[in-house]
Amino acid sequence: MAAYNFTPTDVAPVETENRIIKTQLPVPESLAIIEKLRASEPQSMQGQPPIIWDKAQGYNVYDKWGNKWLDFSAGVLITNVGHNHPRIKKALLDKIEQGLLSTYVFMHEDRATLTQKLADLSPEGLDKVFLLTTGSEAIENVIKLCKTYGISKGGPKKNVYVTFSNAFHGRTMGSQLAGGIPALKEWMPELDPSFVQVPFPDDYIEKDISFDLFKKTLEEKGIKPENVCGVMTESYQGRGPFFLPKDYAQELRKWCDENDAMLVMDEVQAGFGRSGKFYSFEHYEIVPDFIVCGKGISSSLPISAVIGRKAVMDTYPPGSMTSTHSASPLPVASAIANLEVLVEENLTDRAAELGKLLKERLEAIGSKYGSKIGKVLSYGLVAGLLIVKEGTLEPDAETALRINEICFRKGLLMFAPVGIGGGCIKLAPPLNIAESALIEGLDVLAESFDEVLG
Numbered sequence: 001m002a003a004y005n006f007t008p009t010d011v012a013p014v015e016t017e018n019r020i021i022k023t024q025l026p027v028p029e030s031l032a033i034i035e036k037l038r039a040s041e042p043q044s045m046q047g048q049p050p051i052i053w054d055k056a057q058g059y060n061v062y063d064k065w066g067n068k069w070l071d072f073s074a075g076v077l078i079t080n081v082g083h084n085h086p087r088i089k090k091a092l093l094d095k096i097e098q099g100l101l102s103t104y105v106f107m108h109e110d111r112a113t114l115t116q117k118l119a120d121l122s123p124e125g126l127d128k129v130f131l132l133t134t135g136s137e138a139i140e141n142v143i144k145l146c147k148t149y150g151i152s153k154g155g156p157k158k159n160v161y162v163t164f165s166n167a168f169h170g171r172t173m174g175s176q177l178a179g180g181i182p183a184l185k186e187w188m189p190e191l192d193p194s195f196v197q198v199p200f201p202d203d204y205i206e207k208d209i210s211f212d213l214f215k216k217t218l219e220e221k222g223i224k225p226e227n228v229c230g231v232m233t234e235s236y237q238g239r240g241p242f243f244l245p246k247d248y249a250q251e252l253r254k255w256c257d258e259n260d261a262m263l264v265m266d267e268v269q270a271g272f273g274r275s276g277k278f279y280s281f282e283h284y285e286i287v288p289d290f291i292v293c294g295k296g297i298s299s300s301l302p303i304s305a306v307i308g309r310k311a312v313m314d315t316y317p318p319g320s321m322t323s324t325h326s327a328s329p330l331p332v333a334s335a336i337a338n339l340e341v342l343v344e345e346n347l348t349d350r351a352a353e354l355g356k357l358l359k360e361r362l363e364a365i366g367s368k369y370g371s372k373i374g375k376v377l378s379y380g381l382v383a384g385l386l387i388v389k390e391g392t393l394e395p396d397a398e399t400a401l402r403i404n405e406i407c408f409r410k411g412l413l414m415f416a417p418v419g420i421g422g423g424c425i426k427l428a429p430p431l432n433i434a435e436s437a438l439i440e441g442l443d444v445l446a447e448s449f450d451e452v453l454g
Helices: 027-039 086-098 107-121 133-155 173-178 209-219 244-256 280-284 329-344 348-366 397-409 435-453
Strands: 055-057 059-061 069-073 127-132 160-164 193-199 228-234 262-266 292-295 306-307 374-377 380-389 424-427
Touching: 027 262, 069 435, 086 329, 107 244, 107 306, 107 329, 127 133, 133 173, 133 228, 133 262, 133 292, 133 306, 160 306, 160 329, 209 244, 244 262, 244 280, 244 374, 329 348, 348 374, 348 380, 348 435, 380 397, 397 424
Parallel strands: 160 193, 160 228, 228 262, 262 292
Antiparallel strands: 055 059, 059 069, 127 306, 292 306, 374 380, 380 424
């Protein structure tokens, strides 16, 4: 497996409005911190570019040795309104000054404000909001709700939960059972047969993008439609981003209605303006039964949500579906401020507009190096370049990492390549990025492709 170089190396100095590189990379003085983390954490926490974050502001990340990066990661699609937004910072400081830091599930006023805001921002009928801590925790709970509802309506056999190949829904056991990545299930001695995957119609690996394949696959697996309690998909699969074909999504909505199955859209990384729609499922012109949210919901602290229909959300009696840090005051305050900024600064529309520039520039790279780029995917301010071995669809993780690492050394920060085989270079800048900064970052990306593939 390809890995970042952790030997301090001389790099060309950089000094622009958005990028400053003035030391060796990684910074020699940072190695002691890196080694301390390696000694005290599991190795699963490793794998990102060798930078020790000191502060972040807007769309820039700084270390304490004078280096400054232009951020195309948004902290892995978290900081949609930018790092350390003044409205969020003030909301947190005000809450600390108020003296309310933890509440368990005792009520507080901000909890009512946030749940109502999320309900108001969601389609009509999705009027119940369950606040949690992480995306994986929200996925676990929506699975439980769907299965409980299904069994109550159709008996013990109506517990089949359908998801898609290559899907990622989190790293807890239930979320990985629901996911469609076999490598994440190798440690499980026996898979739960009530979790079933069908091919994702990406028009890349899976060329059959008709909804007939969905029905045919269930039939081949011996699954009766009436036994399906829920179908869950990421609004776009994070390995790309790969979107469903619009007609497929609409057929899926119709199928779920006909078979009394809940349709769940996982918006953990796709929501809150990222793809040029407030929720990415809006591209399909459908309304799901559940929305699962996380990451960009606060642009800062850990908080997630399940938003759904009252009839199903009220399945459990008082006190039987809660979480210790559900609606904790500080994350709630940050989420309220974040939603206000998203709406008031029109960041969803901004993502859609800047997304045109992003797509145009990435497609130019794709045209230039077409035999080594399997696909260019770009929607709003989320994009992916699938790097492949020349003339094939086989991911080229080594080349993808080289490009990523060269960008890092030039002051453009992205998270490590993702997707099947680690071949996808993912771009996800904060939605408030200046157009000039976006252009600067894309220039760096193009230069890095030329250095590696030219």
